[in-house]
Every structure is written in C-alpha cells, then in structure tokens.
C-alpha cells in the first residue's frame with residue numbers, strides 16, 4: 001500500500017541527507033583544530049554512535065513532544081550552547097563519547113574520521129537555499145503521487161519550517177532530522193478532523209443511523225457490507241437500507257451482500273423515495289432492537305442540487321448520526337475532487353477510501369482530510385468483508401517511513 005509514494009519520500013530524505021552531510025565534510029575544521037583532533041581520538045573501532053532521535057508515536061502526534069525534540073536540537077543536554085554558536089562547545093562531552101554498542105548501522109560509507117568530524121564540528125545547518133531544490137523535487141514527487149496541490153504546498157511549508165536553520169543535532173543523523181520534519185508535515189495534513197468513530201457510535205442514541213454517499217462504481221456497496229461486518233465483530237446488529245433507488249440492479253447487489261452476511265435488508269422498488277427506504281429501516285431497527293442502520297444513497301445525481309436535495313431530505317426526516325463519503329483511493333486526484341464536491345453539496349462527517357490495497361500513490365489518502373476538513377475514517381484494503389481498516393494517521397505515516 002502506497003509503496004510508490006514511500007519510495008519517493010525516502011528519495012527526498014536521502015538526497016537532503018547526502019547534500020547536507022557533504023557540506024558538513026567540506027566545512028571541516030583546520031588540521032590543527034583541537035576540537036576535531038579531540039573528536040578523532042574519541043572514535044572507537046565500531047564508529048561513532050549516532051543516538052537517533054526517532055520520533056515516537058507521541059512525538060509525531062503531539063505538538064508538545066515535538067517542541068521538546070526541537071528544543072533538544074537547539075539546546076543539547078547539559079546546558080551546552082547550540083552547536084554552531086561556539087566551536088568549543090562542539091567537542092563531545094565525556095558522556096557523549098560514542099559507544100560501540102550504539103554503533104550505527106545506517107550503511108553510511110564515509111570514513112569514521114569524516115563522520116566524527118561532522119559530529120564534532122556540529123556546523124551543519126540546513127539553510128533555505130540548500131533545501132530549495134530538494135523541496136522542488138519533493139513537490140514533484142507529491143504531485144506525481146496525486147497529492148492535491150494545496151496539500152502538497154502545505155506539506156512543503158511544514159517541512160521547510162521544520163528544517164530551515166535547524167542546527168544538526170550532534171548525535172542525530174541528518175536523515176532523522178529530515179524524516180522527522182517530513183513525518184510531522186504529513187501527519188499534520190492527514191490527521192485533520194480525526195475523531196474516535198467507535199466512541200461517536202457508542203454515544204449516539206440507538207439505532208445509530210449512518211448514510212453513505214459517493215459516486216457509483218467505487219465500492220460503496222461493498223463498504224456498507226464491510227461496515228455491517230465491522231459492527232458484527234463489535235457485537236452490534238445492523239440493518240441495511242438500499243436508498244440507491246436510482247440505479248437498476250442496486251437492490252440485488254446489496255441484497256447479495258445481506259444474504260452473505262445474514263443481515264436484514266430494506267428495499268423499495270426502483271425510482272421510489274430514498275428517504276422512505278431509510279425511514280423504514282429506522283422503524284425496523286426500532287421495532288427489532290437493531291443497533292445500527294446502514295443506508296446506501298444514489299451516487300452522482302444529475303446535478304449537485306439533486307444530490308443535496310436527496311441528502312437534505314434524509315437529513316430533515318431522519319437526521320442521521322453520520323454521513324460518510326466513499327470513494328476509491330486508486331482514483332487519486334479525481335477522488336479528492338469528488339470529496340470536495342460532495343462535502344460542498346451536502347456536508348459529510350468523514351470518508352472511506354476503498355481499494356487502498358491497490359493504490360501505490362497514496363495521494364487521495366493524504367489529501368482528502370485536508371481538502372474537506374473531514375477525516376478519513378476507514379480504508380478498504382481488499383475484497384473480503386473484513387478488509388476494512390480504521391484509518392490511523394500515525395500508522396499511515398509510520399508505514400510511509402518503514403525501512
């Protein structure tokens with residue numbers, strides 16, 4: 001999932017790392033610099049340990065922890081001045097001595113002396129001009145992965161803000177610094193509007209009514225069936241309602257899933273009022289103690305006015321607890337545009353992206369929340385009923401940086 005994007009992000013971090021580290025080597029101190037000499041002496045056989053400052057889940061999730069990490073970057077422990085403000089302070093403190101047990105395994109081919117000098121000088125600062133060409137490459141990479149333009153710009157601004165003028169943390173590799181900055185920028189755009197779906201369902205009065213909207217052909221019907229399975233797994237009963245009375249064959253399609261799952265389905269004949277179908281399903285749920293009503297609606301109608309009229313009527317008469325937009329991750333930019341259109345026409349509460357398992361790009365997964373202001377709640381990850389994963393921004397960002 002999203003392997004193409006993952007490769008591009010990894011290309012960005014290694015390109016920046018390579019450039020900045022090269023500069024650090026070029027800026028190495030003069031031969032007789034006592035600091036560098038000192039650093040050379042401290043290099044053990046196993047190489048300098050690079051204490052990586054991998055962001056924990058909390059660090060990515062929480063601005064406070066992130067701030068701590070940044071502060072740590074500027075004020076090394078022990079009250080030592082920032083690395084570039086005083087040459088003396090660059091010398092590794094006694095307890096900063098590289099430790100063989102922490103030997104890096106980053107596959108870096110530079111000599112140990114070079115690495116030590118980079119660490120000892122602590123000079124490397126990622127300046128805006130150094131970054132710019134890499135940011136241009138990153139922008140291209142994001143756009144070619146179908147990340148929406150405004151979202152790509154937001155990510156670039158985040159990375160730039162997080163990196164520009166950063167002093168190299170003496171014991172952290174540039175790669176980690178860049179990865180952290182990118183992770184944080186990505187997390188910020190994809191976590192927009194997140195709420196706890198299960199909690200919202202628990203807090204709603206029974207029966208909980210969830211209406212699904214989105215164009216035909218994207219896996220909306222399958223997603224409704226997967227949601228029935230999701231609730232079943234959590235001990236909650238469901239009734240399905242086919243409010244897509246517009247499309248021939250829609251009843252049969254949902255009926256088949258209902259049979260497979262042993263669920264009750266409410267249908268009316270083609271052309272009838274979708275609100276009436278969902279209303280009947282709610283009545284059925286009340287009479288039979290069913291926990292959740294899952295209502296399909298017609299996909300794209302003739303105009304967005306029709307769409308809005310349909311959903312407004314359901315809203316007025318039934319007041320669903322959630323309206324969820326469904327589209328396919330593989331549609332990339334088209335899915336992002338449709339999410340925006342549907343949200344403009346009739347406000348959604350969140351989105352499900354299907355076929356994420358078949359999407360190497362990840363552009364829709366990264367863009368939809370930021371563009372609509374509503375969270376992605378689930379990803380469809382296959383054709384089986386249990387191929388539905390709650391969307392966890394932290395996990396998604398982590399997976400984009402898995403080695």
Ligand SMILES: Nc1nc2c(ncn2[C@@H]2O[C@H](COP(=O)(O)OP(=O)(O)OP(=O)(O)O)[C@@H](O)[C@H]2O)c(=O)[nH]1
Pocket residue numbers: 215216217218219220221222223299353354355356357358379380381382383387
């Ligand atoms: N690989 C994969 N296939 C999926 C996923 N979700 C749905 N599909 C497949 O996509 C095809 C279309 O799904 P349906 O739910 O029938 O979609 P549809 O007929 O377009 O239905 P509507 O969207 O309701 O109009 C089916 O073969 C599904 O099995 C998913 O998350 N991953």
